[in-house]
Amino acid sequence: MARLILGVNNCWAVKRWVEPEAWVEITATKLDLRYVQFSYDLLDPRSNTQAVDYMVHRIIDACRSYGVVIQSCFTGLAAYSFNLLSHPYLSVMIDGYDWYVRAIELASRFKAEAVGGHVGAMSVRDYRDEARRTYITSILLDSLKSLSYRASDLGLKSILVEPMPVPREIPASISEAEYMMRELSKDPRASVKLCIDLGHACNPEASKPEDRDPYEWVRRLARYTPCIHVQQTDGKADRHWPFIEEYNTVGIIQPSKLISALEDGGAGQVYLFLEIIHPFEYPDDKVLEELRESSRYWRDYLET
DSSP, X not given: OOEEEEEEEXXXXXXXXXSHHHHHHIIIIISOOOEEEEETTSXXXXXXXXXXXHHHHHHHHHHHHHTOEEEEEEOOHHHHTSOBTTOXXXXXXXXXXXXXXXXXXXXXXXXXXXXXXXXBOOOHHHHHSHHHHHHHXXXXXXXXXXHHHHHHHTTXXXXXXXXXXXXXXXXXXXXXXXXXXXXXXXXXXXXXXXXXXXXXXXXXXXXXXXXXXXXXXXXXXXXXXXXXXXXXXXXXXXXXXXXXXXXXXXXXXXXXXXXXXXXXXXXXXXXXXXXXXXXXXXXXXXXXXXXXXXXXXXXXXXXX
């Protein structure tokens, strides 16, 4: 039977509650949650040493004070703008690899279990050239294996790959994700898992109906998925809506259906991280109000 634990990706704090004491206190006392997936939009892994050291100490102290645990660390909107491990030019691809090495090192300082997110985006030209697409994919897989070795050396359990709704950002289909997991599992030293986002089953170019069904993603890939991003969505776009009445009436994400899909897929322990992203111009107090309501909505179904 699956053990499901509710947490939150702290992307909601970006540019608003950037002080560690602020977002940690809100997580613990306003959202009543203990587990956090830390967004690297709050601290770039390649910031200078003094900035990183200062923030790491404040974050660790705040988490210790409130009993909050950073379970994993994740790319945010900034890194999502980069091609990272799938850039067409080798020198820039290597720079993307270095970004991930720094991300692993920072995650280890938080004693996180995993680190990952968006791993790579191909250029239009590369994606439309079958030979180049195959070549870039092979480099991506080798890079992920190598990064997982580094992560293991520093005490992390795995690298996390987030499937995306853009075809050029592999994996963007269930079959691609299955292929990636099969290939990577051939290496007994490699530990690469998935973080499925329930709102990413909206690829407008998907050729199979299953790829637009978030529950089918979960059923088919549950055994590779130690954490999931939970957002309300209508299935037409990557909405990142909160779980409030306005959106629950039109949204397709329901706790009971997700739990059933995880059980059907043979899931073990899975962290469900609320990943709710409001526009930057949205009123701050409304952000907190809707986060609290979303947390209450899911806490009725899950451990916290």
